[in-house]
Amino acid sequence: MTTQSEPEGGQLDPGLSAIISERRRLVNLAYRLLGSLAEAEDAVQETYARWYAMTARQQDAIESPAAWLTTVASTICLDVLRSARTRRERYVGEWLPEPLPDHTEWISGRPGGATADPADRVTLDESVNMAFLVVLESMTPAERVAFILHDVFRYPFPEVARIVGRTPAACRQLASSARRRIAAPQVPATPVVQHGAVVIRHLRQAWEAKDVNALIGLLDPDATATADGGGLAAAALHPVEGGEQVARYLVDIAGRVAGLTILERTVNGQPGLVVQHEGVTAAVLAFDVAGDRVKRIWVVRNPEKLQLWTAY
Numbered sequence: 001m002t003t004q005s006e007p008e009g010g011q012l013d014p015g016l017s018a019i020i021s022e023r024r025r026l027v028n029l030a031y032r033l034l035g036s037l038a039e040a041e042d043a044v045q046e047t048y049a050r051w052y053a054m055t056a057r058q059q060d061a062i063e064s065p066a067a068w069l070t071t072v073a074s075t076i077c078l079d080v081l082r083s084a085r086t087r088r089e090r091y092v093g094e095w096l097p098e099p100l101p102d103h104t105e106w107i108s109g110r111p112g113g114a115t116a117d118p119a120d121r122v123t124l125d126e127s128v129n130m131a132f133l134v135v136l137e138s139m140t141p142a143e144r145v146a147f148i149l150h151d152v153f154r155y156p157f158p159e160v161a162r163i164v165g166r167t168p169a170a171c172r173q174l175a176s177s178a179r180r181r182i183a184a185p186q187v188p189a190t191p192v193v194q195h196g197a198v199v200i201r202h203l204r205q206a207w208e209a210k211d212v213n214a215l216i217g218l219l220d221p222d223a224t225a226t227a228d229g230g231g232l233a234a235a236a237l238h239p240v241e242g243g244e245q246v247a248r249y250l251v252d253i254a255g256r257v258a259g260l261t262i263l264e265r266t267v268n269g270q271p272g273l274v275v276q277h278e279g280v281t282a283a284v285l286a287f288d289v290a291g292d293r294v295k296r297i298w299v300v301r302n303p304e305k306l307q308l309w310t311a312y
Helices: 014-020 023-034 037-052 056-060 065-089 103-108 130-136 141-152 157-164 168-183 193-208 212-218 243-256
Strands: 219-228 260-267 270-277 280-290 293-300
Touching (some): 014 065, 065 141, 130 141, 130 168, 130 293, 157 168, 193 212, 193 243, 193 270, 193 280, 212 219
Antiparallel strands (some): 260 270, 270 280
C-alpha cells in the first residue's frame, strides 16, 4: 500500500522530496537573518505551512518551488525583524544572538543516544560567528535581508527586490550600506581557529585559577564583555569595558558559585567556552581574538538560548 508521499515501492515522491530538501537551506538563511534558531525554525515551519495550505493545482503552477519557499521564508523573517526591534527595546539587558554548538557535539551530546539531523540545522561558517551576527543586529531589517540574500546566499538583486519590496537599485544601496558596517574598523576579521583556540585555552586556565593578572595579560586593554541574561539569569545589564575590569568581572563570576566547570567548545564555528554548574550549562561564551589578545567576549546566560547546550 502506498501513500501520496510514497507513490510506488515506498519511494518518496520526487516533487515532495525536492520541497523537503530545501529545509536545510531555509533554516540556514533564517538563522542568519534572525540570529535565533528557535525563531528561524518557526519561520521555516510557517513557510512550509503556507506551501501545504495551497492546492495541488496551485503548487503545480509555481515554476520554481525553491524560489517560492525562499521568498516566503525571507518575507516572514523580514516581518519578524521589524517586530523584533520593538520587542528588543523591552528586553532586559543586552540582546545577543543564540549561540550554536559544533555539529559533532550537537549529534553526540544528545541524551539517550538520540541524534539531531545536521540537515535540519545550521552550517557553521564565517557568516555565523558571533562577531558577524552582532554587527548584523546593527542593520535595519531591509539592510540585513538584502545583504544576507545577495552577499551570503548569492541571490541576484532583482530577486532580492521582490522580497524586500524595493527596486533592485535600492537593494544594491542597502547591501552596500550593510557592507560598510561589516568592513568598519570595529568589525573583526575571522581569526585563525587554531590560534584562537590556544588563546582561549590560556584564558580558561587563568579563569579557573582566578588569576587576575594572567587574565589582564590575555585581554586587550580596551576589551569589552557583553552579557545576555534576558531577565531570566543574572547578568551585567550593560557591557563591561576595559581589560582590567573584564578580568575582575570574570574572576567575580567564578568566585560567586562553587563547583563551576569551564569547558572548551566550538561556539558558532569559533573557539569558545561553556560554563557548567552541577552538569547544567549556565553560560556560553564566544570571543573575538585579535593577535594574542581577546578583544570582545559575548556571554549568553539566557536559558532560553542555551537549550541546545543542556546535554553537554
